[in-house]
Amino acid sequence: MTAPRIHGRVVAALMLFAGFALLPLVAWLADDPFLVVIGARILAYGIAALALDLILGFGAMVSFGHAAYLGFGAYAVAILSRFGITDLGLHMAAAVVVSAGFALITGAISLRTRGVYFIMITLAFGQMVYFFFTSLSAFGGDDGTGLRQRSTLLGSSVLEHDLVFFYVTLAVLMALFWLAHRIVGSRFGRVLTGIRENPTRIEAIGFAPRRYQLTAFVISGCMTAIAGVLLANQAEFVSPAFISWHRSGELIFMVVLGGAGTLSGAIAGAVTMIVLEEWLEVFTEHWKLVFGIILVLMVLYSPRGITGIIERLMRGRS
Amino acid sequence: MSRLTLHDLCLSFGALKVTDHVSLAVEPGEIHAIIGPNGAGKTTLIAQLSGQLTPDSGRIELDGSDITHLSPPARVHRGLARSFQITSVLPGFSVLENVALAVQARSGSSFRFFGRVAEEQPLNDAARAVLDATDLGDRLHVLAGALSHGEHRRLELAIALATDPSVLLLDEPLAGIGGAEAERFVEQLRARKGQLTMVLIEHDMDAVFALADRVSVLVYGRIIATGTPDQIRSDPAVRAAYLGQEEAS
Amino acid sequence: MTNLLVLQLLNGLQLGVLLFLIAAGLTLVFGIMDVVNLAHGVLYMVGGYLTASFAALTGSFWLGLGLMIPAAALIGLVLEYVVIRRLYERSHLDQVLATFGLVMIANETVKIIWGTAPIGVPMPELLDGSIPLMGPLKYPVYRLAIIAAGLAVAVGLYVMVNHTRLGMLLRAGATHRNIVAALGVPIGRLFAIVFMLGTVMACFAGGIVAPILSVDTGMGESVLILTFVVVVIGGIGSVKGAFFGAILVALVDTVGGVFGPIAMRAVLDPAAAGQAGRTLAPMLVYILMAAILFARPQGLFGARS
Numbered sequence: 001m002t003a004p005r006i007h008g009r010v011v012a013a014l015m016l017f018a019g020f021a022l023l024p025l026v027a028w029l030a031d032d033p034f035l036v037v038i039g040a041r042i043l044a045y046g047i048a049a050l051a052l053d054l055i056l057g058f059g060a061m062v063s064f065g066h067a068a069y070l071g072f073g074a075y076a077v078a079i080l081s082r083f084g085i086t087d088l089g090l091h092m093a094a095a096v097v098v099s100a101g102f103a104l105i106t107g108a109i110s111l112r113t114r115g116v117y118f119i120m121i122t123l124a125f126g127q128m129v130y131f132f133f134t135s136l137s138a139f140g141g142d143d144g145t146g147l148r149q150r151s152t153l154l155g156s157s158v159l160e161h162d163l164v165f166f167y168v169t170l171a172v173l174m175a176l177f178w179l180a181h182r183i184v185g186s187r188f189g190r191v192l193t194g195i196r197e198n199p200t201r202i203e204a205i206g207f208a209p210r211r212y213q214l215t216a217f218v219i220s221g222c223m224t225a226i227a228g229v230l231l232a233n234q235a236e237f238v239s240p241a242f243i244s245w246h247r248s249g250e251l252i253f254m255v256v257l258g259g260a261g262t263l264s265g266a267i268a269g270a271v272t273m274i275v276l277e278e279w280l281e282v283f284t285e286h287w288k289l290v291f292g293i294i295l296v297l298m299v300l301y302s303p304r305g306i307t308g309i310i311e312r313l314m315r316g317r318s
Numbered sequence: 319m320s321r322l323t324l325h326d327l328c329l330s331f332g333a334l335k336v337t338d339h340v341s342l343a344v345e346p347g348e349i350h351a352i353i354g355p356n357g358a359g360k361t362t363l364i365a366q367l368s369g370q371l372t373p374d375s376g377r378i379e380l381d382g383s384d385i386t387h388l389s390p391p392a393r394v395h396r397g398l399a400r401s402f403q404i405t406s407v408l409p410g411f412s413v414l415e416n417v418a419l420a421v422q423a424r425s426g427s428s429f430r431f432f433g434r435v436a437e438e439q440p441l442n443d444a445a446r447a448v449l450d451a452t453d454l455g456d457r458l459h460v461l462a463g464a465l466s467h468g469e470h471r472r473l474e475l476a477i478a479l480a481t482d483p484s485v486l487l488l489d490e491p492l493a494g495i496g497g498a499e500a501e502r503f504v505e506q507l508r509a510r511k512g513q514l515t516m517v518l519i520e521h522d523m524d525a526v527f528a529l530a531d532r533v534s535v536l537v538y539g540r541i542i543a544t545g546t547p548d549q550i551r552s553d554p555a556v557r558a559a560y561l562g563q564e565e566a567s
Numbered sequence: 568m569t570n571l572l573v574l575q576l577l578n579g580l581q582l583g584v585l586l587f588l589i590a591a592g593l594t595l596v597f598g599i600m601d602v603v604n605l606a607h608g609v610l611y612m613v614g615g616y617l618t619a620s621f622a623a624l625t626g627s628f629w630l631g632l633g634l635m636i637p638a639a640a641l642i643g644l645v646l647e648y649v650v651i652r653r654l655y656e657r658s659h660l661d662q663v664l665a666t667f668g669l670v671m672i673a674n675e676t677v678k679i680i681w682g683t684a685p686i687g688v689p690m691p692e693l694l695d696g697s698i699p700l701m702g703p704l705k706y707p708v709y710r711l712a713i714i715a716a717g718l719a720v721a722v723g724l725y726v727m728v729n730h731t732r733l734g735m736l737l738r739a740g741a742t743h744r745n746i747v748a749a750l751g752v753p754i755g756r757l758f759a760i761v762f763m764l765g766t767v768m769a770c771f772a773g774g775i776v777a778p779i780l781s782v783d784t785g786m787g788e789s790v791l792i793l794t795f796v797v798v799v800i801g802g803i804g805s806v807k808g809a810f811f812g813a814i815l816v817a818l819v820d821t822v823g824g825v826f827g828p829i830a831m832r833a834v835l836d837p838a839a840a841g842q843a844g845r846t847l848a849p850m851l852v853y854i855l856m857a858a859i860l861f862a863r864p865q866g867l868f869g870a871r872s
Contacts, residue, residue, distance in 0.1 A: 064663065106857075109857050112864040116597060116659055117799060117803070117860075119659060119663060124795060127792045128850050132849075134849070182431065185434050185435065187427075187433065188428055189435070190422065190435045193410075194408050197408035197409060198408050200370075201402075202408075203390040204368065204406070205420040205478075205481050206423035207423055208389060212428070249605075252667075288671045292667075292670070296650060296665050296668040296672070299665040300665065
């Protein structure tokens with residue numbers, strides 16, 4: 001039965017959202033305003049992971065270049081702000097338009113291939129974008145550039161308040177989760193999931209897989225770009241580091257960590273990864289070493305991520 | 319006009335001729351069986367008819383129009399469906415979802431992103447009807463990956479039927495099932511005789527001779543004989559090339 | 568202008584053979600073992616560091632390089648045995664994640680052992696200096712030696728792939744894996760040998776490049792993606808593809824990097840041309856890849872897609 005499974009995941013997501021909504025209260029009680037800052041970063045990455053899960057978990061497309069869309073989002077903020085356009089909506093619109101175009105072209109080429117080729121081609125296109133932004137000397141080249149101010153919302157600079165920014169980001173995440181959830185349960189989503197299950201069969205009942213995959217690829221790229229807009233605002237800084245292939249790898253890690261193909265799992269993966277990162281950083285500057293070991297062990301011993309571990313525990317108990 | 323016509327199809331893999339000047343006309347409503355020893359090129363012939371492979375030369379016509387270079391999905395929309403020899407379902411989907419998706423392929427656009435497909439009653443009703451007819455009506459919400467082998471074979475047929483084809487290509491539908499289950503399966507196919515044109519590849523000779531209106535014998539990529547089951551049974555060339563071998567083994 | 572072109576062609580060729588040394592192993596691992604190995608660039612870096620350390624220890628670049636090779640072989644065998652072997656039957660996604668983890672582990676380990684400052688390796692005296700090419704143009708002997716060494720390995724690999732039993736298995740394995748298994752070849756041992764060979768070649772590339780580029784923690788990153796492009800362009804599993812792909816990518820990268828801005832100046836004003844050239848040059852390789860894949864999704868010499 002698939003119905004209760006999906007229902008359970010929505011409940012999981014709602015619990016996550018409730019937890020997020022209470023975070024500022026916890027930060028206030030603990031007298032640690034930094035929690036809200038980290039919280040906003042987690043939410044932004046949650047959006048990116050959610051977007052990637054849509055194609056990785058449901059469409060079986062392992063895109064290793066998704067950080068490029070974070071870059072389009074981040075640089076949309078930096079570039080438009082430089083020209084005096086500071087509206088958040090316009091930043092998002094520009095990021096989405098550019099990302100849709102890029103996803104359409106590179107997706108069409110990448111989807112001519114499968115498997116390993118697809119992974120490597122998306123990786124290479126990601127690097128192409130990386131080098132493009134590295135070469136923009138007007139925006140700091142390699143080093144990136146700080147933002148003079150955060151995007152404005154309806155002409156007001158309320159987003160300068162970390163708390164407001166946090167709740168706006170949470171609202172965007174919830175809206176995009178709802179959107180992704182509807183897409184997955186729609187006609188389109190069923191075809192997409194079917195392609196993941198068995199592309200040959202999908203062709204043999206009359207669907208041309210590539211059109212659906214490409215559409216999903218574009219949607220996912222646009223959603224990731226919105227995460228990029230928020231991330232730049234959160235950091236008040238943009239640089240090519242947003243676009244490095246390591247970042248793309250981390251996004252994949254978040255999705256798999258939470259269990260691919262579950263949507264709420266992707267958000268949980270983002271939470272886990274960033275909390276882990278912040279926590280390990282306290283103990284050692286070489287936290288990436290620990291991280292790498294965790295990654296290898298996870299793949300070797302729990303390929304289905306946290307979801308797999310939880311499911312195994314629950315099965316053991318019942 | 320014949321429903322499905324093959325004109326001089328040829329396909330080689332390197333030096334190996336898997337389809338060697340095959341010509342065939344399948345008439346509306348008939349069950350046309352293609353038999354032949356292992357490696358005769360039956361499955362590659364089906365793959366060319368359904369569009370997974372493209373012949374090197376020759377032409378395939380469906381209801382008089384050339385479909386040789388159409389993609390598999392485009393052929394399905396013209397009314398040509400297939401089942402696979404090795405069960406090819408969506409294992410993570412329920413039985414109902416498997417068939418409902420096939421119904422969806424022929425009913426309206428699938429570029430709809432918001433409505434809940436699980437709640438589209440017309441899709442589910444049409445899928446239920448097909449599943450009832452293939453004896454899977456009580457297994458609607460089981461995951462396809464959890465079905466028994468015999469049920470898999472029936473789901474395979476149900477998915478193909480749900481696309482509402484005018485021509486059905488059946489690649490060894492009885493593979494791996496036998497006894498009463500096979501007999502029931504044959505009955506289900508027989509029930510559609512006349513309404514649906516079928517090209518049947520099958521190793522079970524009892525099923526072939528019980529179902530087929532005409533039989534073609536494929537050996538090393540060539541058709542060596544076409545005729546009624548009786549003609550084929552008594553054809554000396556066929557006996558030498560194929561049936562004799564079968565009896566000897 | 569001609570001098571500049573000749574110089575850039577030679578630089579391109581030198582980068583090309585280095586890329587080939589790395590890509591050859593990568594393409595075999597991809598093609599035969601069907602494993603995506605993101606950690607392959609890291610091996611190039613490790614080769615550089617090991618050579619630097621062994622050279623400092625023995626006081627001789629040649630001894631350093633000589634000691635590095637068995638060490639590299641050992642690293643390859645251990646890595647294959649501990650991690651890679653467990654990934655053969657896994658999805659590409661799992662392989663990407665696990666080898667991404669290896670990249671993190673290796674980068675940090677290198678930082679812990681050698682620190683973050685770049686390490687220089689002195690030029691071996693034997694190959695120090697430059698030789699005149701044409702007119703006033705001189706070219707460093709060492710860079711010519713790199714080209715020669717790379718070509719020698721390429722020829723050796725060509726002979727091995729085309730004229731030995733191991734090579735026959737490699738060729739068959741890249742296209743018809745189950746046939747090789749059916750021949751009763753101990754497939755596990757074949758895979759281990761292939762991985763070790765790939766590791767040694769990548770480390771060798773890192774070792775011989777050490778005297779002209781200082782060894783640092785980012786060196787693996789810079790070549791990894793270019794190597795992927797080489798493998799994709801050449802066709803997965805094809806050593807010949809890796810060779811021509813490497814030369815092509817390196818030439819486009821080097822020559823395009825210098826002549827792109829010059830060509831731009833013909834159509835744009837100098838300032839804009841400078842920016843456009845700097846922007847386009849590093850992207851040229853990827854545009855080339857996109858164009859090739861658009862025409863041939865399986866790469867130039869690829870058998871499978």
